[in-house]
Amino acid sequence: MTPNPIRKVLIVGGGTAGWMTAATLAKVLKGVEITLVESDAIATVGVGEATIPPITTFNQILGIDEADFMRSTQASFKLAIEFVDWTGPGSRYLHPFGGFGLDIEALKFHQIWLKARSEGSQQPIDDFNLSATAARMGKFMLPSKDPGQVLSSLKYAFHFDAGLYARYLRSYAEARGVVRREGRVVDVALRGEDGFIRSVTLDGGHEIEADLFIDCSGFRGLLIEQALDTGFEDWSHWLPNDRAVALPCQTGGDGLTPYTRATADTAGWRWRIPLQHRTGNGYVYSSRHISDEDALARLRATLDGPARAEPNVIRFKAGRRKQAWVKNCVAIGLSSGFLEPLESTSIHMVQTGITKLLALFPDRGFDPVEIAEYNRLTTLQTELIRDFIILHFKANDRPEPYWREARDMAIPESLQRKIELFAARGRLFQSDYDLFAEPSWLAVLLGQNIRPRGYDPLVDSLDEQLVRGQLQRLAALVRQTAQALPTHEAFIARYCAAPQFEKTA
Amino acid sequence: MRSGRPLPLGRVAIIGGGIDAWMTAAALARATGGRAAIRVVETGPEASGARSTLPALRSFHALLGLDEAALMTATRATYKLGSRFLNWTPGARHCEAFGEIGARLEGVEFHHYWARLRQAGDSAPLDVFNLAAVAADLGRFAPPSPDPRSPLSTLTYGLHLDAGLYAGVLRDLALSHGVEAQRGAVAQVIRDGVTGDIAAVALADGERVEAELYVDATGPAARLIGQALDEPFEDWSSLLPGDRAVRLTAPAPDVAAPLTDIEAVAEGWLWRIPLQGALDSGLVYRADLTDDAAALEALSRGLAEDGRSEPEFRTLTNGRRARARVGNCVAIGGAAGGIETLDATDLHLIQSGVTRLIALFPRPGDGPAAAQEYNRLGAAMIERMRDMAILHYRRSGRRDGAIWDLGRDAPTPEALAYKIAQFESRGRVVMYDEETFLEPSWVAAFIGHGVLPVRHDPLADRMPLDRMRATLERMQAIFRQTAEGLPSHEQALAQVGMTDA
Secondary structure (H helix, E strand, O other): OOOOOOOEEEOOOOOHHHHHHHHHHHHHHOOOEEEEEOOOOOOOOOEEEEEEOOOHHHHHOOOHHHHHHHHHOOEEEEEOOEEEOOOOOOEEEEEEOOOOOOOEEEHHHHHHHHHHHHOOOOHHHHHHHHHHHHHHHEOOOOOOOOOOOHHOOOOOEEEHHHHHHHHHHHHHHHHHHEEEOOOOOOEEEEEEOOOOOOEEEEEOEEEEOEEEEEEEOOOOHHHHHHOOOEEEEOOOOOOHHHHHHHHEEEOOOOOOOOEEEEEOOOEEEEEEEEEOEEEEEEEOOOOOOHHHHHHHHHHHHHOOOOEEEOEEEEOOOEEEEOOOOOEEEEEEEEEEEEEOHHHHHHHHHHHHHHHHHHOOOOOOOOOOOHHHHHHHHHHHHHHHHHHHHHHHHHOOOOOOOOHHHHHHOOOOOHHHHHHHHHHHHHHOOOOOOOOOOHHHHHHHHHHHHHOOOOOOOOHHHHHHHHHHHHHHHHHHHHHHHHHOOOEHHHHHHHOOOOOOOOOOO | OOOOOOOOOOOEEEEEHHHHHHHHHHHHHHHHHHOOOEEEEEEEOOOOOOOEEEEEEEEHHHHHHOHHHHHHHHHOEEOOOOEEEEEEOOEEEEEEEEOOOOOEEEOOOOOHHHHHHHHHOOOOOOHHHHHHHHHHHHOOOOOOOOOOOOOHHOOOEEEEHHHHHHHHHHHHHHOOOOEEEOOEEEEEEEEEEOOOEEEEEEEEEOOOOOOOEEEEEOOOOHHHHHHHOOOEEEEOOOOOOOOOEEEEEEOOOOOOOOOOOEEEEEEEEEEEEEEEOEEEEEEEEEEOOHHHHHHHHHHHOOOOOOOOOOOOEEOOOOOOEEOOOOOOEEEEEEHHOOOOOHHHHHHHHHHHHHHHHHOOOOOOOOOOOOHHHHHHHHHHHHHHHHHHHHHHHHHHOOOHHHHHHHHOOOOOHHHHHHHHHHHHHHOOOOOOOOOOOHHHHHHHHHHHHOOOOOOOOOHHHOHHHHHHHHHHHHHHHHHHHHOOOOEEEEHHHHOOOOOOO
């Protein structure tokens, strides 16, 4: 047996990060007392949230029934993100889940497609991705488990109401023994001998001790920063957006799309996340380039329907906590760093924080070895996500000062190298630590108008006639498969409709 | 010279010989589908001896369209389930087998349970939880089962090959795909006065070989990239002590276990690679500590006198070319670098170089990005391989030879030091980008060489000790029974129609 096992865990902060952590620890750990402190007086940031496919693994680990969870969180399915106006007015592209086409021996499919395009083919690469094709048609169905079926290539995630999601996980966690304490943290006591956290005190005077503290308190980092002075690495010179205003509205416009939309605007970008009962909207912007009033006015002007709440302004700074794990405190969620939700990575970063914590679960000795590895992985993973997000801003074709500055900025060397390699002959190599696999980079590089000057010369070794035929058959197969699916709305209506599900069709 | 219309993928000149040259030629011929003019100038060195290989080579064969049974027959091949390390600490032995070790339980890697069991006083070695190791030790073999419920589905294997015959198979394959070959010797490498690229290779008979891409497959001599282009060599002799090898082949009527033996002796380490009817043995040693005569004597201990081949000596250089791809020249195999073949990595270095060349196939006028990426990935890969080789030396418990002191006391590269510290502290296996060896290989190497986790994952404590003990005992029994039910290595080879009946 481990001689000094962790006996008590205290999670500071509810919200998505806090309750995801509480639920997972309650499920996985045995014989550990888990307490979560949150205050109803402190608003959580969570708005309409979009996720990425690994969330389904998270649900499986918890043993969550998908339809039940979707019904409880007003959720819809997500197959892609649609990027609108990023390379000029009217431009649009999809970043879908899943891969494109089929590789031929050692040749990547997209290289074959690049050659066809260089010879005048107009066929979009989306025609070779089922998630993208279904997204465009507004269709959805759960993927087939039979790898021989085209439908098995469908990859999906969810849109859901983050507040309801936290509530859902709270019941899950409380049912498994997590104790929730209502209150605001007013004091954090450190141990004199080593500076570890000993306890936190709530506004009622109640003091809670623990072996391991998890900081899910959001941007301010109540424990990791305010108590432990960890420091913050500022990335705002790459990602200048520092505010968001969120405003849900009644469903309208294109309705319940099975995809998120991210529309570039004068000084940032706007999200549109369709849920069953309403649509989540927000404008992420740089306060140097637009005033709060103008940003809100712009958001209001672009809503699909009447607003359904008061606007909520969120302030932040892009960057990461220098160490996500210090002493006996692990920061999970926004307390560990912030990247704007352009690629729906917030919840995923919570998930990987929890996964890493479990893989490196400490004992009361808090060996520096676990801490070093946790921080090394967090840094690598976060930097790769950062690069991917910077790419969207760097490679734009918009005229406004905000966008010109983004185009002219110096970018991390790791990203520069990737762009140059792709711009030459469409080549991509992936780090094992990168959340975003080749197809994701491909979709965004192409979508942001980085058009390779050439293609892999070895594609010339293939029989052109044969390849042309194969491409046509493949696109037809994808199209037919998508066409045969039910609409997203119809599928939700029969699979996981919440009582308030409004049909807009 | 080839005449007629230029081919769309241009001309490739491969200068050198052996597996380096022919693996490159065969793979490029396949990948370019007849749209490149590929020519091999056979200047040597020739391949000799035997090679122990990794499972990844088999996927390369599949890509080349090589039939495994025919290949095995043609190269006197035997199966390989892993490597057995003997006497790296006197009296110790362990197996670094392919495939999985034990099974993940409740989301926690198996070796944490093993570590916990050991802390509880049980002494079952890790090998008994590795089906491949158990089977190999019993001299048994079967190909992996496609049924995921069968323990046999976790098996995977490599091959032992006769190097000269293997080069011949690849040569035939390349020639059948239109590769041209000629014997020759390099007289001079002519460089472009402006770019510094290779403009032509002048042969001793006066012929000028011109191409858009030159592959240096001349082995450690690095006739093109080293001698002509002056690309520096990063020397790792301060990290790995072996610098010379002697080998010979002896007849072996019995089929040995499907394993490569890697045995430490006072002078260095011995390899024994079983082939059909023969055994290839060698010793890696250090020239300033052991002279050739003493090395040969150490190699010959315990080997039958009759029918032995002449011993063959060669110098080894641990290290890598600073850049393996420079201008229009790519070094593949020994010309690009090498490490002591403790872990059967030499063919893998060639394979990964060729695979990367195919993924980044150059055309005149390409910018520097592709070459930079080629070099970045290649450097990372050989460094990770090197780290595995170093690990064996660092934890050796031998005190009977100066080579072992050198191996133990040499500096440990930072990436490896971090890896060792992580494993030793709590059994965490750190995997970097461009790793050749998968997690189970690292676990087997660490534990086999005595890097034992002081602690284990506390999540492994969730299972009550008696239940865990029973589970592991059952697992051990299943592996044992499964292995005992497999055909012998000899029978398995006969099934692919290879042994003389």
